Amino acid sequence: MAHLVSELLELLSSIRFYEVKQEVRLVVGVKEEVKNLTRKLQSVKLEVADAERRWRHEQDESAKEWLDDFEEICYGLDDVLDEWVTAILKSETESEYENPSKSKRKLKIHSSCFTCGQVSLRDDIASKMKKLNEKADRFFGRKETKFEKSIQYYATAVDETPVCGREKEKDEIMKLLLGESTDQGGRSSDVISIVGIAGVGKTYLAELVYEEKSIKEEFNFKIWVSVSQSFAKIIAEKSDFQSVPHRFSSSDRVGLNDLLEETALAVFGKKFLLVLDDVQEIDSSTWYKYLRCYFEFGLPGSKVLITTRSDLVPVDNLTCVFPLHGITEDDCRSLFSHRAWFGNSSTESEDMVSIHNKIISGCKGLPFLVKALASLLQVKISTEERKLVLDSKNDCVNVEVRSHGVIGMVSSWDKVRHLKIEFSERNASFPVSFDKLKNLRSLLVDYCISDYPFVRRNQDDLLSRLTCLRALKLSHISSEEISDKIGKLIHLRYLDLSDNQHLKYLPEEIGELHNLQTLNVSGCCELQRLPYGLCRLINLRHLNNYHTDKLTFMPRGIERLTSLKSLYKFVVNCSYHSKESSSTLGDLQNLNNLRNYLEISGLGISTDMISETRKAQLKKKKQLVTLKLSFVECKALIHDQDGEIIQALEPPPSLQHLEIEHYGGINMKIPNWMMHLAKLSKICISKFRNCNNLPPLGKLPFLEYLEISDMRSVHRVGDEFLGIETNHKENEDKKKAFPKLKELRFSRMYAWDKWDAGIALEEEVMPCLLRLYIGFCDTLEALPRQLLQMTTLEELSVDDCCSLRGQYHWNGGVDWHRISHIPIIYFDGKRYVNYKYPACDLGFNFL
Template identity: 30%
Template sequence: MTSCPYIIAFNQMLSVQVEVFGLFQFIIKAGKKKMNITSIDYLLLFQFLLLSIKLPFPTMVDAIVTDLLTQLGSIAAQQAQQEIKLIAGVDKEVQMLKDGLRIVQAMLNNAEERQASDVAVKLWFDQLKDVYYMMDDVLDTWNTARIKSQIQKEEEEKNDKSRAVKKVGSFLPSLSFCFRRVKSLALRHEIGHKIKTLNETLDKIVKDRVTYGFDLTKQHDVIEHIKTTSFVDVSNIIGRENYRGDLLSNLLGKGSQEDRKPQVISLVGMGGIGKSTLAQLAYNDPEVQAHFQVRMWVCVSEPFDQCKIARAICQELDSESPHNITELQSLLHKICDLIRGKKFLLVLDDVWTEDSTMWEPFKFALEYGAKGSKILVTTRKYRVAERMGSVHIINLGVLSDEDCWLMISKIVFFDNDQHKDLEDLGKQLANKCKGLPLAAKTLGGLMRNKRSRDQWKNMLDSSLWELEDFEKGLLAPLLLSYYELPLALKRCFSYCAVFPKDYLFSKDQLVLLWMAQGYIESKVKTEMEIIAGEYFENLAIRSFFQDFEKDESDDKITRCKMHDIVHDFAQSMITNEFVAIDGDMELEIDYKSVHHLRLKFSKEMLFPVSVYHAENIRTLFLLSDEIDYNFNMLISNLFQNFRCLRTLILDCPIKKIPDVVENLIHLRFLLLSTKVEIEELPETICNLCNLQTLCIDNCYCLKKLPQGMSKLINLRHLIFDTYAMTQFPRRIGRLISLRTLSHFIISGKDDKEGCKLGELKILNQLQGTLRIQWLGNVVDVCEAKNAQLKKKTHLRGLYLGFEGEDENDRRINNNVLVLNDLEPHPDLEYLEIYDYQGTTIYPNWMISLMKLKTLCFFACPKLKGLPPLGKLPFLESLSIIDVDSLEKVGVEFLGLESIYKKDNIFPQLKSLKFSFLKEWKEWVGIGGMRNEEINGVTIMPCLQDLTISRCPKLKVLPYFLRTTPLKKLVIFQCPILGERCQKEIGEDWSKISHIPNIKIDWKYMQTDDGECDA
């Protein structure tokens, strides 16, 4: 009888009831402690548990629920049923919310231009923005919960092996499974209510849309990608020739021989007139560079912070000058020491203060410089130039209308097609620039893609020209250019205002910050980073950025600045959304509307507690030079309150990141600066499943990363620079979203929790430069092949460090085998090999790197010969450093197959360096022959720079150096070679006499004009 299936099922049902009621009591106790759950919620949770269990008699579920509903009463039952419908329909509501978000974005884009001139529209626009942020937060909370639930499920399935060994006939889910489902139900309940509230608010706002007459069908221009290399900063070359000549004459003039004080020269003019541009032209002029021993450029701005300016001068003079000096007097003494007896040029850009007492301490300190030193000041105020004691003041006038048109036309018609049919309208637009170069550049960028008369006529007739401007002639061009941008680019531009004036933007970092804020519109099969890079180029082409620094290898922009007037304009676009607090100032701010906060404080300041009300902020810059013991509590409180953060930048000397960092579930970008002094990150940071970028900038204390890093499934950029780290978490290979991995550290053979080389196998989306360290720890050489570096097609740089925990024959042999199997993709451009223990470097793949530009062998103590590198067609820089066993560099290095065959050896090599080669004795060309071009063989035809340092046994230079176009030769601590290269009397002098710049042991043997300068 006991085997009857009905009896078994009945017994199971009784067992289930006991289990369910036990779980229900557990949830009630947990809920009272941790969750805000009502009695109706308890009922819903209980019903959910019953529905989650596969009972043999399903009708019994309904009976139990119905009985409970009856006990709670009819009103509660109706409420519960409504709640059930709300929860059950959350997925549909979430999708509707996504659609609503797109509608809100369209309304924001259409309303922005009108809100500038209509107060009522502005109030409605601000409400719409608030709703947009709330909708975005709700959707992100929902998506985050789904991601975390999936991660937790995978972890449980992986770790809880006991599930596979259950009792026969058991059909109960695990406790963790039930609790996870309960948490999911609670979240659905919370999200359901939030969406309901948002929908009610949104309905009202959408109704108001009709009142204001916004058309959601209006199409905005799509900005196409433009190559930035095709435009020129024409403001450098138009309408400023006379001013430039006057300025150079004053800077290079000798002045009074009796006057030991540095002369002050001032450039005065209104904002956007081109003062800083003219100063930069002079600062970078070759004659000026040769005339002054040291040059310094310091952005002053407002307020005139004496310590900040003094510290900046010290940094310009000595990049390793300490950052932590806070006393003005100490900084001034440092300046005196650094400039003593040197002829200097100091540029003080954008000075505002008329208080001469602020300037006096600097005047006395700078008198320690040599005669002929100059100080160049740029300012908008003539009185500032007078108060600073200027001996010459240059007043910059506006450009002529003709020059403005010339500037605009050069930007617009970059293809040299002048389009005469647009010239009449173009000249009218140029007249509206009021002679300001910045206005002309901005207008030129705006009109760059427009080729029809209607487009130009519409721009000319815009009502924005009639608005009152904050800087005469500039507001209208900026507004016109801004309003033409799609919403995504508007947000990217205005976000730049959260950085201080004169900030040097890194293009790559700016791209990651825009991604973190969700500003980048997704496209199928196109990386976010690529789209964001195109956004940057489009803003640059419209003159929203300036002072570009470019990568010499590909001419792409790497860094830039923003004109202070453009910065003011960007701030005006996010007036209520951004706040900067410096010190213990208490500002009357509506923190509910603040989304970006820059908070700078000292240990003496009274922390503004009102900041805690800024619960909606998405960006937090936390800045400080010093902290006190309350700081950890302060950060914990901030993390408890600021749960909407997308970007967190910590630039303060903290020693620990609190565990509550896991509360920042929306966080995408986390930057720890050089001031951070932590040794390890908390394990809870691995719960930030939305994190895209983790950047640890020169944090030399950091020893290890958390073990749970594999849970950061959305991490795209893991960037750190620390020499203290020797341990890397295992399972890092699961982070298949990684695009940047700055370092990969291989753990020792006894470290079971560490990372092995094979983890790199499927990380084929890696870009940029990868540094693989501690390759000497590799025990199984098969892992080198498993790393599959050849499949990482986007890698451009590779650093292979063969450090190891022990020194033995196994490591030497493994080094050779590992290097042979670490074959990179042939598109690699940079390669460095460090601490390699083999006697030869001859992997077949090295001479196949046809795009390699830079190669370095560093600290390879047992290496006796160099690989045949002469055939690498694009190699531009080669360094051989600290290779103790190398005795000869000969024909094998050149890679010649035959001396009787025409060949071009090292065809693109520009820089060659040998250093710390203590056994190096011979360097010969083609068998030591004197005629290096015999049979058409040419060696190093592009060589510009040669350095030979600390090579005490090197005897002679090769003959082929006579035919190289060398511009600079440095020989340092090479006694034999130095003697042979003495001017006119040395045996090797004939090989190097054509080189204009020769320096031997710090003495110049020959200058550019051929005169001895020893």
């Protein structure tokens, strides 16, 4: 709840900011309403935190009721404020879109001159804000809502509802922390990671251990950090917290890295216990850096206890992974009884008990779900309502609950904010009227079937009524079009239309979604263009257009989307599209926040491509990791400028993976920038239709993985591939070709028949090669002896290569003796294991 208050205060500040920046005059009286609401929200923050504590740790029903009522006010206020900020943003964006050449001064004048429709909107907003202020006055005037405005430092408070079946796990964790037990390798671990799915009771188990008397006696300093993705909240016992740097308090939300760095000093010279609760992702470098500081500053015997859903927590000699599974059905039944009837015996009928048993069985041993569903039974619910849940053909539940496959029971739809629905029958109808879902903020629709006509036919009704949505997922609905009513969802931040394989166009009304941050159209394989109004979405951060092969251009104005972090594919304009309606490659110039993956397709199609490539300034995209370059596919032409385009691209130093396909030049030279990218470790090249020789990739000093496919004009691979000049002057030291290459893969090289690997030369070739794959190369006669004699080679795979199979196969191959020393060998998917090399020595799992 506290984060919602903070977001509202930010929105109120935004309105006052726009009022000054844009010279936007608020309606008479609204300015005062904004000030009043700001003052009330600022004053109530401590009360909110105290009410949350009382409900969470003391089960104070009056606090729960107060929070529910306050939440209703906050959501209403959020909708109104968001509508107002959106109107201001829309005015600014459309002015720039329609008059891009006008000065900022003119823009301000335009923004302050509202049309009749805009004046009407402002009046409507003013009326809504006044009503909300009156509602807030009544709420804060209620005597029973007065809470003591004090926040206490606390470690954790264990849920008083007992969870049966965790005694054994508790004892095992205690032994690991107290050094009375070791892991499977016989080591005493300093880091214990409790791993399990959401709701299984990881935090509860950690709390039980944390509050144990023997733990308090063993560790003279304890810190509990509740982690949420990349943010953390520190909670510690008051006695311990005084030594933590002053800039952190119990209500601060700070970066986990900063928190760990600062609090490491507080454990100096102490035997500590650090709990990291709900860790969702860990950067390995951060992990080792900060935990090492803790253990260096603390006394021997200090421990770190982690709870996480992810099994990707870095594991080393100091880490013990403790998997946590669900409790037994008998334990679930005991917990359900205690929660639903406060430990008393049930007086329900046999039919009702049967329903409860089915509910318990569906909880899959997850204590969180047992308690959540049992709590619903504390409110009077009829037998018919409970049966309706069990008999429903369509599961309709809260997002968190649905992820565990458990049916939820909803008694008041108007209070449901986040909903995920899964349909498994083609003719199934929506399980509840759209009118009852008008307060929804998230609607995620999933399908277990390839075609679901209901949503497709009822898009207008759905989109017209659910106007408060912030997140909407409508994937796999097999729709050929999306309703233009999508433009009514002005609050929308996340829109997922992925895997609609018949969708050809998106409505221009998507350009009205000025708050949109994520647009996902991946897998829309028939999509031909994005809306022209895309450039109005200046808040867009993620445009996922992966697997949209029929896109032929990017709409004009893409350069305005400077907040973009993810753009999977940029399509260079095809010649038959007007340049006035499309973006050019040079428009990538200012999109310097792009990161991770970027594909540029349609390269080489225009004569000014080289100059546009230079304008793109890829070297400034310092967070790019993978770059795919796809040239236009034209079998009849030779594009001599393709090499110049690659030279002009010059990716950033962060690049690790490069893919190039449909290169149209005769032979590709290695661009200068490729030699200096220290992180470039993986290259994939394919479909070079005019290349007779492979590029001299052996020159690349940092390359570890190389994949070459569909080079159908290549007959011979020789010294040119290694980057070796046959007339070079001899040096004292040997030169190395592919000095760091670990894996090499060739496939679909249908004309390839000869492979020479520098046998007659003094150079050292591929000294680190571990894995070699040759597939679908029927005409290749033999493998280079120099490579086969290498002692580093651990795995050789050959698929659908007739000549190689006849020559090297373990069953009668004449040259089997040349490869028999290799530990793992595959022929056409069948595996040969050389038992002379134990699996444990090589790290492989042998069949």
